Amino acid sequence: MTDQLTSYLESHAHDAQALLEQICRQPSVVAQNMGMAEMADMVEGLLSESGFQTRRLHVEGAPPAIFGELPGRSDYTILLYNHYDVQPAEPYDLWLSPPFEPTVRDGKLYARGSSDNKGEIAARLAAIRALRAVHGELPVTLHWIIEGEEEIGSPHFAALAEKYSALLKADGCLWEGSSFDAADRPEMTMGTRGLLYVQLDVEGTGIDTHSGAASILPSAAWRMVQALATLRAPEGQILIPGFYDAVLPPSEEQLAAIAGQSNEEAEMREAYHVDRFVDNLTGAALLERYSFAPTCNIAGLLSGYTGEGSKTVLPARAMAKIDFRLVPNQHPDDILAKLHAHLDAQGYSDIRITAFGKAEPVVTPMHDPFVRRIADIARDFSGKEPSVTPIAGGTLPLLGSLRRFVGVPGLCAPGNATYWGSGAHAPNEHIRLSDLERAVRFNCHMFMVPDWNR
């Protein structure tokens, strides 16, 4: 980092935080269609003010994706990916400060989206602005796409990637970023799990009924409970026939990568508020399960009366939301077909299945040249060996579409201001301001590397 840049960053120490507060103050909950148009306007404005030539990428039924182009001294092109939408903030009553009023407590900025992933938008913007102010043109050409449907599974990103594949071509893609681990090692994530998100609905009686007749009436709630119980053993194994058939065992290279990760179990236990992990897993076994096991998670469950006190009702309907996290080479369409077949075979063909989101698992090989380049940069920045995650727990559903229609290699580099305890998707989501500051410096360091075309 040059002295001029260091001095600029010191004198503009609050720029990234101010940007982040501005972005987080604007709600953008795609699942509830809250504030999306205003957020798209704000993002386009911020990119434009930062020197990007912007345009809106439209596909039928989706909020616009914002695309920005910033030509550099070389035509080596890095595609940046982010999303401007956030998860719903419910339950509001668990937030210590309102989710859309960014609040700093104890060196942390609390707001929905601060960690996932408005913090990275702010860090990338602040770095680019600093580099341009101090050094003018960047050594590398940046293309930046910021979509608005990531938190509902990017249902239109395939259409977008297909329609705009020429725009999205690049030498490498920096996905939504990772950060630094508890030992300050830069983290690199080589892929994400796939996703199948379904809602199950079932009806018993046609209307809610006095529960005094429960001995002779079908119960939607019991039917849902008993159907769900066929999906997963109490010990955790998923019981849908064929669910594990396509699962690739981890490679030697991947096992070595997770063996090289820092031990963050204490931080993880604290972040999740648990005393222990399932099956008392620790060490390599814990990381292996975390990295390579597909899941069947109940994300929501609803039937009947859920208010205070008692109501003696036999509910007419029951609903469950389930997300399956998939690993190579599982495919969401195949898992959905197997779920249908399983419920039919178990006698639950009256349960309606609605698929809300599908994504393929995607993993970039660790020997890809762009990946090796980023690893060098991260090592140089931190003086530490990067900690490599072969496949993350979460999902970036757009990656399957990027791979299919654009073909650009990518990874999560440590440009995001997040950590284990950031509460992504949960109440009191936050980032540490010191992480934000480091993310700005890392992005500056990365984007000013002169010889991308070597």
Place this chain on the structure above:
Amino acid sequence: MTDQLTSYLESHAHDAQALLEQICRQPSVVAQNMGMAEMADMVEGLLSESGFQTRRLHVEGAPPAIFGELPGRSDYTILLYNHYDVQPAEPYDLWLSPPFEPTVRDGKLYARGSSDNKGEIAARLAAIRALRAVHGELPVTLHWIIEGEEEIGSPHFAALAEKYSALLKADGCLWEGSSFDAADRPEMTMGTRGLLYVQLDVEGTGIDTHSGAASILPSAAWRMVQALATLRAPEGQILIPGFYDAVLPPSEEQLAAIAGQSNEEAEMREAYHVDRFVDNLTGAALLERYSFAPTCNIAGLLSGYTGEGSKTVLPARAMAKIDFRLVPNQHPDDILAKLHAHLDAQGYSDIRITAFGKAEPVVTPMHDPFVRRIADIARDFSGKEPSVTPIAGGTLPLLGSLRRFVGVPGLCAPGNATYWGSGAHAPNEHIRLSDLERAVRFNCHMFMVPDWNR
């Protein structure tokens, strides 16, 4: 019925409906503490205007019960029981007209509480007012207690019955009433099921968490589903060890009573919006299951995200509300102990059990003199043989307390304006106005019988 009374009722044909609309317009949801004080005032005022000497019966922690005394020409005393509270009206969006704005459509009055049981309060009041206007003093002394906690299981009625047992002494008690069946036969109900209402709560992680970590974290939702699945077989049998131990098989007298009931299966299917009953039951087998089978019903189920669309969250908590309907000689304390023991034995001792309501099953013998007297009156009124239900599906939790502390024999006589399709406890609860009119006439007929002391 005398000519003067008939003529009075004709010229005051809308009195009962006007009373009912007044009472239903006032919300009184005890579970949500909504409008209870206002409703108590209104009920006391209405009794007082009708000639009753009123007082409030107070026990710690309960809304006041309203007690009224109306001396008659004899000291033969009938205790009337009703409640002024109603069930919660949720879900509001399923109501075709607002639940607390009484609305007449197609000869039916829609409002929360219209069937259960403000309709009977209105019918009893209208009958008493008519009798007093036409004939002056009644031939019988009436004591009337109207409590405010029936819909949450009358948690303070035992304390009340113990404290005021002298006031409640009577020759017979008319519980919350029954009506007339589809063949216009008067219905008499000799008892009600017991109740155990519990809420189950469980936690997994300490906070809601990104579901990408689901492979290594405990899931509250799965734990609840799997614990619930141990309570009841998919075929309906309750699996808690010892649950059925105390169940008395129906007596010959009781089997004969249900064999004598009218066939209302078509009306029941229509009311419940079902094509068939569980196990395709019909006829005597259906009535026997309905009358004598205890139940384990899921009244509510909640975990995680239940809004529109998708949210990929691992919920920290899960909740279930369960009501058990009990038959002689099951006891709620015994069932609660067995539920605890079962969950412990299955490894679910982390699930917290909160008991909201308990009631014993109570059945009055059909050969009781007061019961036989009411049967004669009902037969005389209608010209038809009463249809006798040995034990109802629903619960009047106060009955155990009345039996224990007061000892008065009782039954549900056909003084209520309800029917199969009335939607008690459900959206669009209503009564037929023709039923209301008949309930007024039946109450007049019953209360003017001259020779109660014979």
